[in-house]
Amino acid sequence: MSEFEGLVAAVTGGASGIGKAVATLLAERGAQVAVLDLKPEARSTAEGSSAQPDDDGFRCDVSSDDEVRAAIDAVVERFGRLDILVNNAGIGAQGDVTANGDDEWHRVFDVNVVGMVRLARAALPHLKNSPSAAIVNTCSIAAWAGLPSRALYSASKGAVLSLTLAMATDHLPDRIRVNCVCPGTADTPWVGRLLDTADDPAAERAALAARQPMGRLVTADEVANAIVYLASPLSASTTGTALAVDGGMYGLRPRGP
Ligand code: NAD
Numbered sequence: 001m002s003e004f005e006g007l008v009a010a011v012t013g014g015a016s017g018i019g020k021a022v023a024t025l026l027a028e029r030g031a032q033v034a035v036l037d038l039k040p041e042a043r044s045t046a047e048g049s050s051a052q053p054d055d056d057g058f059r060c061d062v063s064s065d066d067e068v069r070a071a072i073d074a075v076v077e078r079f080g081r082l083d084i085l086v087n088n089a090g091i092g093a094q095g096d097v098t099a100n101g102d103d104e105w106h107r108v109f110d111v112n113v114v115g116m117v118r119l120a121r122a123a124l125p126h127l128k129n130s131p132s133a134a135i136v137n138t139c140s141i142a143a144w145a146g147l148p149s150r151a152l153y154s155a156s157k158g159a160v161l162s163l164t165l166a167m168a169t170d171h172l173p174d175r176i177r178v179n180c181v182c183p184g185t186a187d188t189p190w191v192g193r194l195l196d197t198a199d200d201p202a203a204e205r206a207a208l209a210a211r212q213p214m215g216r217l218v219t220a221d222e223v224a225n226a227i228v229y230l231a232s233p234l235s236a237s238t239t240g241t242a243l244a245v246d247g248g249m250y251g252l253r254p255r256g257p
Helices: 017-028 040-044 065-079 102-127 151-170 189-196 201-210 220-231
Strands: 008-012 032-036 084-087 134-138 177-183 242-245
Touching: 008 017, 008 065, 008 102, 017 032, 017 084, 017 220, 032 065, 065 102, 084 102, 084 220, 102 134, 102 151, 134 151, 134 220, 151 177, 177 220, 189 201, 220 242
Parallel strands: 008 032, 008 084, 084 134, 134 177, 177 242
Antiparallel strands: none
16 A cells, blocks of 8 residues: 555645646655646646546635635545645745845745745644644755845745744644755756746756756756655654755755855
8 A cells, every 4th residue: 555545635836847746746656636726737637646626626826815725625625634735836036135126025925935824724724633644845945055146035935944843843732744845956847937038048057957066957856755755654753854855055064154
């Protein structure tokens, strides 16, 4: 019997990139998977998923409390339970602190941080009924690496890291484990869109890969493996951790002067 047999997982941002890889892997391992996403493609679900939403219930903008509540209600109505929440939806922002105004700061925090809080608020009553409850948040090495020209994005992911630790502590008595995964530069449509803004996307991609210690980008499947591990009973003694999947670029080691 696979480790997720009988369990139900909700994956935000599950229509693309890392979230799609997570949804696919969870389904392969026996979970019933609900993809919650802005995009219409989310309705066709990840390949191999047993979830086949036939209504708008799984269409969900994580910046809307009403949509989040409706989506979680629809998932529980359809599958009868909720065991795993993968808080993965996120958006980026470029530049130093002068690059974005208040509206943009509010917008990115609203999706990247408060979005996870909304999902947790809606999901917690159901997770408390599960003997295998786990929340995994997609963070980023930007939370601690001091990446250049990523002030807003880095601050939002720093908040995700702190939120993960706080939730792990608060929900220990509920037997709900809360962890996060911190990808480095992962080869997803997100990074593809950034590369497409370069004059020569292929050359930019090669240069980006060359800057990685392993000479290549992290794959979405590699990040998904870490997320699925932290969602699974294999990590039953692990809560309040941040697992880096960054090709050795930053890890959790202290930065030098
Ligand atoms: P992606 O753009 O390929 O996928 C993101 C998904 O999130 C999309 O399907 C999008 O529709 C969905 N989404 C965006 N805003 C949403 C909203 N308001 N409500 C619901 N869904 C929404 O990106 P990805 O690279 O797979 O990124 C996934 C997560 O991984 C993000 O949280 C990102 O910050 C994080 N991350 C990515 C990288 C990387 O290099 N790709 C590195 C570190 C962290």
